[in-house]
Amino acid sequence: MAQAQDAHDHSHDHDHDHAHGPEKGIMRWIKTTNHKDLGTLYLWFSATMFFIGGLMSLAIRAELWQPGMQYMDPELFNQFTTVHALVMIFGGVMPGFVGLANWMVPMMIGAPDLALPRVNNWGFWILPFAFTLLLSTFFLPGGAPAGGWTIYPPLVLQTGNSFPLLIFAIHLMGVSSITGAINVVVTILNMRAPGMTLLKMPLFAWSWLITAYLLIATMPVLAGAVTMLLTDKYFGTSFFNAGGGGDPVLFEHVFWFFGHPEVYILILPSFGVISTIIPTFARKPLFGYASMVYAMASIAFLSFIVWAHHMFTVGIPLAGELFFMFSTMLIAVPTGVKVFNWVATMWRGSMTFETPMLFAIAFVFLFSIGGFSGLMLALAPVDFQYHNTYFVVAHFHYVLVPGAVFGIIAAVYYWIPKWTGVMYNETLGKLHFWLSAIFINVLFFPQHFLGLAGMPRRIPDYAVQFTDFNQISTIGAFFFFASQFIFFYNILRCVLWRKGLQPAPARVWEGAHGLEWTVPSPAPYHTFEEPPTGIDAETPWVAH
Amino acid sequence: MATQDAHAAHDTGSSRYFVPNPSAWPFYLTASLALVVYGVATYLEDRPYPWKVMVIVGALLAFTVIFRWFRGVALESESGSYNLQVDRTFRWGMSWFIFSEVMFFGAFFGALFYTRMLSVPWLAGDGAKLLTKLMLWPQFEAGWPSNGPAHVGGEFKGMEAWGLPALNTLLLITSSFTVTWAHHALKDNKRAKCIAFMILTVALGATFLYFQATEYAHAYTVQNLTLHSGVYGSTFFMLTGFHGLHVTLGTLMLIIITIRLALGHFKPDRHFGFEGVAWYWHFVDVVWIGLFTFVYVL
Numbered sequence: 131m132a133q134a135q136d137a138h139d140h141s142h143d144h145d146h147d148h149a150h151g152p153e154k155g156i157m158r159w160i161k162t163t164n165h166k167d168l169g170t171l172y173l174w175f176s177a178t179m180f181f182i183g184g185l186m187s188l189a190i191r192a193e194l195w196q197p198g199m200q201y202m203d204p205e206l207f208n209q210f211t212t213v214h215a216l217v218m219i220f221g222g223v224m225p226g227f228v229g230l231a232n233w234m235v236p237m238m239i240g241a242p243d244l245a246l247p248r249v250n251n252w253g254f255w256i257l258p259f260a261f262t263l264l265l266s267t268f269f270l271p272g273g274a275p276a277g278g279w280t281i282y283p284p285l286v287l288q289t290g291n292s293f294p295l296l297i298f299a300i301h302l303m304g305v306s307s308i309t310g311a312i313n314v315v316v317t318i319l320n321m322r323a324p325g326m327t328l329l330k331m332p333l334f335a336w337s338w339l340i341t342a343y344l345l346i347a348t349m350p351v352l353a354g355a356v357t358m359l360l361t362d363k364y365f366g367t368s369f370f371n372a373g374g375g376g377d378p379v380l381f382e383h384v385f386w387f388f389g390h391p392e393v394y395i396l397i398l399p400s401f402g403v404i405s406t407i408i409p410t411f412a413r414k415p416l417f418g419y420a421s422m423v424y425a426m427a428s429i430a431f432l433s434f435i436v437w438a439h440h441m442f443t444v445g446i447p448l449a450g451e452l453f454f455m456f457s458t459m460l461i462a463v464p465t466g467v468k469v470f471n472w473v474a475t476m477w478r479g480s481m482t483f484e485t486p487m488l489f490a491i492a493f494v495f496l497f498s499i500g501g502f503s504g505l506m507l508a509l510a511p512v513d514f515q516y517h518n519t520y521f522v523v524a525h526f527h528y529v530l531v532p533g534a535v536f537g538i539i540a541a542v543y544y545w546i547p548k549w550t551g552v553m554y555n556e557t558l559g560k561l562h563f564w565l566s567a568i569f570i571n572v573l574f575f576p577q578h579f580l581g582l583a584g585m586p587r588r589i590p591d592y593a594v595q596f597t598d599f600n601q602i603s604t605i606g607a608f609f610f611f612a613s614q615f616i617f618f619y620n621i622l623r624c625v626l627w628r629k630g631l632q633p634a635p636a637r638v639w640e641g642a643h644g645l646e647w648t649v650p651s652p653a654p655y656h657t658f659e660e661p662p663t664g665i666d667a668e669t670p671w672v673a674h
Numbered sequence: 675m676a677t678q679d680a681h682a683a684h685d686t687g688s689s690r691y692f693v694p695n696p697s698a699w700p701f702y703l704t705a706s707l708a709l710v711v712y713g714v715a716t717y718l719e720d721r722p723y724p725w726k727v728m729v730i731v732g733a734l735l736a737f738t739v740i741f742r743w744f745r746g747v748a749l750e751s752e753s754g755s756y757n758l759q760v761d762r763t764f765r766w767g768m769s770w771f772i773f774s775e776v777m778f779f780g781a782f783f784g785a786l787f788y789t790r791m792l793s794v795p796w797l798a799g800d801g802a803k804l805l806t807k808l809m810l811w812p813q814f815e816a817g818w819p820s821n822g823p824a825h826v827g828g829e830f831k832g833m834e835a836w837g838l839p840a841l842n843t844l845l846l847i848t849s850s851f852t853v854t855w856a857h858h859a860l861k862d863n864k865r866a867k868c869i870a871f872m873i874l875t876v877a878l879g880a881t882f883l884y885f886q887a888t889e890y891a892h893a894y895t896v897q898n899l900t901l902h903s904g905v906y907g908s909t910f911f912m913l914t915g916f917h918g919l920h921v922t923l924g925t926l927m928l929i930i931i932t933i934r935l936a937l938g939h940f941k942p943d944r945h946f947g948f949e950g951v952a953w954y955w956h957f958v959d960v961v962w963i964g965l966f967t968f969v970y971v972l
Binding site for chain 2: 164
């Protein structure tokens with residue numbers, strides 16, 4: 131083993147003399163191969179990106195406070211909408227989910243770590259570099275990319291100095307996602323403790339297995355799409371140039387072949403979180419465990435054959451409009467199964483409403499609103515009216531914020547006692563919940579009306595009749611953003627200001643099941659070096 | 675964290691799982707790759723910074739790091755650190771990595787099928803697109819090879835299938851057989867035979883690359899077929915170019931495996947490093963069969 135571990139102060143025999151505790155200082159975090167350390171890094175990175183992306187959204191909402199141009203020129207506004215989306219999707223939600231997977235998947239399936247710990251480290255450390263490249267473009271002549279996060283040609287090909295950095299940042303994010311996804315898939319397929327069969331796995335592990343499959347299948351397609359953009363701009367290819375026999379619409383097809391599975395990448399891990407939390411606080415096993423697995427698998431399959439519903443107005447053939455309309459509406463079936471099962475789990479449960487449960491219930495309710503508006507958008511003839519309006523903005527923010535992001539918040543409240551060994555402050559948690567749940571609706575619900583009335587998205591100015599709803603929305607945005615500092619404070623208490631806080635027991639929630647609750651809180655640096663036993667007692671969702 | 679000591683206690687025995695020590699290689703690898711892409715971006719946008727320095731320094735660092743990292747893994751493997759479960763991890767990991775590569779090529783095959791079957795005919799008025807033709811390019815007739823209605827890149831000649839490309843197909847398919855024979859030789863513990871077949875495989879791969887370079891040179895100098903030749907040139911060079919890149923990588927990996935064989939690495943029953951590279955080689959072979967069919971023959 132005469133290699134990387136020169137700095138390592140253990141003796142190098144041939145037995146497995148890996149570190150038992152963390153190293154000290156910054157090198158701990160740079161060199162770590164521990165899934166808990168990397169999970170923590172991912173989650174803090176995600177929090178940082180949520181903050182940066184949130185600041186951009188506040189700039190956008192401030193500019194939209196009233197008609198006319200107030201604080202910025204339209205070019206900067208477009209840069210903010212573009213980079214806000216990229217930062218939130220690739221920097222906020224996805225690393226947040228990967229952080230949760232890092233922390234929880236090995237503990238849930240009884241593994242000591244992820245299958246490829248060094249690759250895991252690589253996957254994380256790509257992200258700070260990729261986002262430094264992306265965010266540095268704000269300081270280049272011409273500013274950041276401004277063509278929208280969907281980077282459609284020919285518009286995006288007019289981007290200036292920042293264009294290659296945008297493309298390479300996306301390439302790097304893709305490498306990070308693929309390595310992370312391979313790691314999760316291999317961990318789940320190969321590292322489960324003896325007796326942990328696939329259909330005994332906690333649903334969070336299942337949701338991540340399916341998510342990781344989607345990532346491995348689609349991130350390379352995005353890499354191909356942006357590579358074609360790069361060669362079209364700099365090396366004279368004609369993929370998206372009609373004069374050369376190509377077609378700008380080709381980009382939309384390739385992009386959305388990635389993009390629609392990506393949408394489910396952004397929600398499936400939250401499904402897993404919610405399916406874990408609701409049974410805990412309803413004190414009942416999850417209703418319809420197997421149907422939940424099949425529903426997620428169906429959603430994943432369908433996600434590959436619905437992509438052109440993002441392109442109904444671009445001029446695809448009628449048969450295409452019909453096919454993609456019906457295939458899209460089919461997704462409502464497995465999604466309906468999931469929502470039904472969550473509600474049926476709560477039915478006649480012995481419910482309590484701790485903060486994670488509150489966020490989980492809000493998730494079920496508000497995500498369904500986003501699902502219903504999605505069903506409306508799936509109708510091709512109706513979509514001609516909604517396309518590129520604020521209705522679309524309202525729709526995808528409903529599934530992403532009270533959907534994906536509430537899932538992450540619920541997960542943090544649910545598992546932070548396990549991570550830190552102390553309880554968060556329940557009163558502050560509830561305050562955070564109510565402010566978030568109220569202001570997220572103040573923020574996004576009026577955007578449905580704006581869209582139906584015809585306000586286009588991605589435009590910094592608007593007609594005077596849209597002012598009222600825009601002002602309501604902006605108020606909601608600022609209060610929602612401010613509310614998150616309560617969350618931040620609550621986390622910091624658990625991590626840094628722990629004196630006098632109530633220590634968490636091993637099984638933090640009385641109704642919780644799963645192997646992670648069989649280890650002490652905080653979970654030791656290495657868990658399950660010996661495979662755990664007693665798996666059947668922790669998997670009440672299957673009939674034994 | 676009082677529980678750590680308890681866990682450390684049974685770690686000194688034979689722990690079931692291999693968990694590697696902390697490593698700074700991934701961080702250094704990312705840093706050097708970031709330097710490379712920043713250099714390339716600087717070059718592409720013609721910005722006033724020494725892009726060559728960034729690219730060369732970054733690439734050298736990246737190669738060094740990759741070499742040291744992989745060398746460490748190989749030595750760990752030879753020292754017997756990896757049990758059967760780690761072996762399965764590598765098998766799964768390599769399989770999913772190859773799947774991701776398949777999807778990467780899928781994007782470019784998709785572009786080929788779309789432009790050839792849809793966008794070029796549409797530009798010539800196919801289906802409901804008659805107005806496109808009449809309003810924009812009334813003279814344009816669909817066909818393949820095509821560089822589009824604007825004749826981007828000027829007149830050119832498409833690539834013939836039955837010269838060098840057919841020979842190259844033969845070479846790659848043969849190399850898939852030779853690497854399999856090498857594998858069987860390794861399993862039968864006939865190391866010299868194995869190395870001989872590996873050298874043959876490397877030679878076949880290198881010859882393929884040489885012919886591919888010859889073909890490119892011919893395309894550029896004689897046929898006026900370049901990356902600029904409309905959508906035919908784009909799909910042709912991007913598909914075969916990325917494939918060629920993968921063959922290059924595969925050949926390098928085969929060379930390293932051959933060197934490791936000569937150093938006495940691998941056992942008849944435990945040699946995933948060999949098998950992973952062999953899988954990769956079969957993968958580039960299969961991609962080539964797709965390329966030969968859809969880019970050259972049809």
